Amino acid sequence: MSFHAAAPATTTIRLLDSEGRFVETDENAEFAAAARAIPDETLLAMHRRMVITRRFDHAAHNLQRTGQLGLWVPSHGQEAAQVGSVFALRPQDHVFPSYREHAVTMTRGVEPMEIISLYRGLTHGGWDPDERGNTHISTLVIGSQTLHATGYAMGMRLDGDVGTGDPDRDACSIVYFGDGATSQGDVNEAYVFAASYKAPVVFFLQNNHWAISVPVSVQSPTPLVDRPRGFGIPAIKVDGNDILASYTASVVATDHARSGQGPAFVEAETYRIGAHTSSDDPTRYRGDDELASWVERDPIARSEGYLRSRGVTDAQLAEFDAEGEAVAADIRTRTPQLVAPPMQVMFDHVYREPHPRIDEQRGWLEAYEADQDGASHA
Amino acid sequence: MSTTEQLFDYTLRSHPGAGEVPTDPTPTLPMAKALNAGLAAAMQADDKVLLMGEDIGRLGGVFRITEGLQERFGDTRVMDTPLAESGIIGTAIGLALRGYRPVIEIQFDGFVWPGFDQITSQLAKMANRLPEHMSLPIVIRIPYGGHIGAVEHHQESPETYFAHTPGLRVVSPSTPNDAYWMIQEAIASKDPVIFMEPKSRYWPKGQVDLVDGHVPMHTTRVARTGTEVTLVGHGAMVATLMQAADIAEGEGTSCEVVDLRSISPIDWEPLLASVRKTGRLVIAQEASGFVSVGSEIAATVAERTFYTLQAPPLRVSGFDIPFPVSKLEHLHLPDADRVLEAVDRALAY
Numbered sequence A: 001m002s003f004h005a006a007a008p009a010t011t012t013i014r015l016l017d018s019e020g021r022f023v024e025t026d027e028n029a030e031f032a033a034a035a036r037a038i039p040d041e042t043l044l045a046m047h048r049r050m051v052i053t054r055r056f057d058h059a060a061h062n063l064q065r066t067g068q069l070g071l072w073v074p075s076h077g078q079e080a081a082q083v084g085s086v087f088a089l090r091p092q093d094h095v096f097p098s099y100r101e102h103a104v105t106m107t108r109g110v111e112p113m114e115i116i117s118l119y120r121g122l123t124h125g126g127w128d129p130d131e132r133g134n135t136h137i138s139t140l141v142i143g144s145q146t147l148h149a150t151g152y153a154m155g156m157r158l159d160g161d162v163g164t165g166d167p168d169r170d171a172c173s174i175v176y177f178g179d180g181a182t183s184q185g186d187v188n189e190a191y192v193f194a195a196s197y198k199a200p201v202v203f204f205l206q207n208n209h210w211a212i213s214v215p216v217s218v219q220s221p222t223p224l225v226d227r228p229r230g231f232g233i234p235a236i237k238v239d240g241n242d243i244l245a246s247y248t249a250s251v252v253a254t255d256h257a258r259s260g261q262g263p264a265f266v267e268a269e270t271y272r273i274g275a276h277t278s279s280d281d282p283t284r285y286r287g288d289d290e291l292a293s294w295v296e297r298d299p300i301a302r303s304e305g306y307l308r309s310r311g312v313t314d315a316q317l318a319e320f321d322a323e324g325e326a327v328a329a330d331i332r333t334r335t336p337q338l339v340a341p342p343m344q345v346m347f348d349h350v351y352r353e354p355h356p357r358i359d360e361q362r363g364w365l366e367a368y369e370a371d372q373d374g375a376s377h378a
Numbered sequence B: 001m002s003t004t005e006q007l008f009d010y011t012l013r014s015h016p017g018a019g020e021v022p023t024d025p026t027p028t029l030p031m032a033k034a035l036n037a038g039l040a041a042a043m044q045a046d047d048k049v050l051l052m053g054e055d056i057g058r059l060g061g062v063f064r065i066t067e068g069l070q071e072r073f074g075d076t077r078v079m080d081t082p083l084a085e086s087g088i089i090g091t092a093i094g095l096a097l098r099g100y101r102p103v104i105e106i107q108f109d110g111f112v113w114p115g116f117d118q119i120t121s122q123l124a125k126m127a128n129r130l131p132e133h134m135s136l137p138i139v140i141r142i143p144y145g146g147h148i149g150a151v152e153h154h155q156e157s158p159e160t161y162f163a164h165t166p167g168l169r170v171v172s173p174s175t176p177n178d179a180y181w182m183i184q185e186a187i188a189s190k191d192p193v194i195f196m197e198p199k200s201r202y203w204p205k206g207q208v209d210l211v212d213g214h215v216p217m218h219t220t221r222v223a224r225t226g227t228e229v230t231l232v233g234h235g236a237m238v239a240t241l242m243q244a245a246d247i248a249e250g251e252g253t254s255c256e257v258v259d260l261r262s263i264s265p266i267d268w269e270p271l272l273a274s275v276r277k278t279g280r281l282v283i284a285q286e287a288s289g290f291v292s293v294g295s296e297i298a299a300t301v302a303e304r305t306f307y308t309l310q311a312p313p314l315r316v317s318g319f320d321i322p323f324p325v326s327k328l329e330h331l332h333l334p335d336a337d338r339v340l341e342a343v344d345r346a347l348a349y
Helices: A029-036 A040-065 A079-086 A102-107 A112-119 A145-158 A185-196 A226-230 A243-258 A288-295 A299-309 A314-337 A356-377 B003-007 B031-045 B069-073 B085-097 B113-129 B159-163 B176-188 B237-250 B268-278 B293-308 B326-332 B336-348
Strands: A094-096 A173-178 A201-207 A235-239 A264-269 B028-030 B049-053 B078-080 B101-105 B139-144 B169-171 B193-198 B205-207 B221-224 B229-233 B255-259 B262-264 B281-288 B314-318
Touching: A029 A243, A040 A079, A040 A102, A040 A112, A040 A243, A040 A299, A040 A314, A079 A102, A079 A173, A079 A201, A079 A243, A079 A264, A079 A299, A094 A145, A102 A112, A112 A314, A145 A173, A145 A185, A145 A201, A145 B085, A185 A201, A185 A226, A185 B085, A185 B113, A201 A243, A226 A235, A235 A243, A243 A264, A243 A299, B028 B031, B028 B176, B031 B049, B031 B069, B031 B176, B031 B193, B049 B085, B069 B078, B085 B101, B085 B113, B113 B159, B139 B176, B159 B169, B159 B193, B159 B262, B159 B293, B169 B176, B176 B193, B176 B205, B221 B237, B221 B268, B229 B237, B229 B268, B229 B336, B237 B255, B237 B281, B237 B336, B255 B268, B268 B293, B281 B293, B281 B336, B293 B314, B314 B336
Parallel strands: A094 A173, A173 A201, A201 A264, A235 A264, B049 B078, B049 B101, B101 B139, B139 B193, B169 B193, B229 B255, B229 B281, B281 B314
Antiparallel strands: B028 B205, B169 B262, B221 B255
């Protein structure tokens, strides 16, 4: 399925209705055919990941509420957008997440406790991208990572790792960002560089309708999916709460990028059911009716409905719930045990080569702390 | 040939030797050509070195620093980028994560600000987020400073902003020899380096030792020895200080000139040793003086050489104003007379 043929200009691709019933229309026919070909094993793996992520997310939120985390960034509601896209990736692809992509990062091998350690104030990073499925560290500066993903993809192209036809070699990067980020200059510059250099990067926009308290209508009076088209980047919009649409569109987009034809863009329309972060109060800016309308379109319920229609049993689904609960229980146990790192680490990674000012200040603090300890024991 | 033909005698051809390391082991070159040769040597030594910037390829850069390099190394290693500084720096970060060593040219000092977030929030801090084995070996070359009579945004000295930012290294050569060697060392560094090129010094010539001329870039250099007053500066200011020292000598005052070379980190000991000897320090810089590199030097020298000082450290800086119109720049930029006025004040304590 080629990108241009598969990306109608005005349609939102949807394959599952709010009950999880498969819907086929003239407009989604190509996607429907691709979705039917998804093996049950993949459908179950994606569902499992969504269920685990939601349990993890709720448990982490509760840990913040009990003072165990400084902040939490909830992912509830965006599981299908995240899981569908990350399942389209291959091992050699590289991921540049934003900070809400818990389903993405964990699918690529990031440990739940590594995410927790960020929000407990123990690290600015948390994991080694080389050991975690090429998952890079997110940045909190909105949209900055789109340029990093684009530059990385430019490097893939320079290395000749696109368009060879070898499924183990051809690679792409994928970058996650939100509707607020689309207003940033960096995101628009990323479109320019990606298009100019035919970089194999997939721009995966999760339009969750709110940039903290500001609705997407303030970011753009025109559909966000129309923007990259003006930069020469093929774009497609999907129902981001539909795991089949999210996955099939991401397969098309990543295949396009790896083939050497240049960047691709997917807008996944979804909704942030929770607050922006644990410090936010969404009741101040959005209504109950809007929230309720999106709760009815819950991505996990729709996936479950579809799986049941394919004969998946209660017992199989209960296994996923149990696994999610085990992850939740594990972080509840282990989070309070995480202690502050030794003070030296704040000096250790600033530079990669020796730096006299850093060495001097590390030495000063060590001596000062030793003195203080001595004084308190005296 | 008519005047019109002379005015528009443009050519796409490079000058002889552009993009090559000279064969003479001790050539006399302007800094512009020394930088060109240093970039050529770095690209020759490591095929992961890429040049990125506006107009650096076909044109060879507005100052011709990259002249001939695209012809020699191709347009994937010398990239004429879209006109977007944040985009250049942000994509360079991605390329560095992929294993490349991007060397970026910012066209003029005042055009670095659209890339400031990518430099200070991303490039400078990313090593701190990443595991030890990952690094960001990126060099950002910035032609900076005044004395060229240019329009607004083309004569600024922004080094303080980068020196204040943990995670960056900031250096500035004052001679062609240093330019040749320091650019190569900056490119080889695992850390991001802001490479401040004193554009008014691009054209004066000096001898370059292509074999034995290397002095580590984070090393302060005593450029001229003296006994009564230490004069310290970096970049283009070093030439002004040398001129001031000449004049002072004629008037019977012996000045030592110290070339900082590295702005962050600063190699303090040679400077402190000089001040312990002379007891007097005059700091000169083109940048505005308030909260500047000169402020840091004054504070550190006061802290560490207090009992040997005969006079307080004195600063000669650009005024705390936006860089003035070119017809007034000579009043804004420290010259030998303003340095000597400070020397007189130091001696009068």
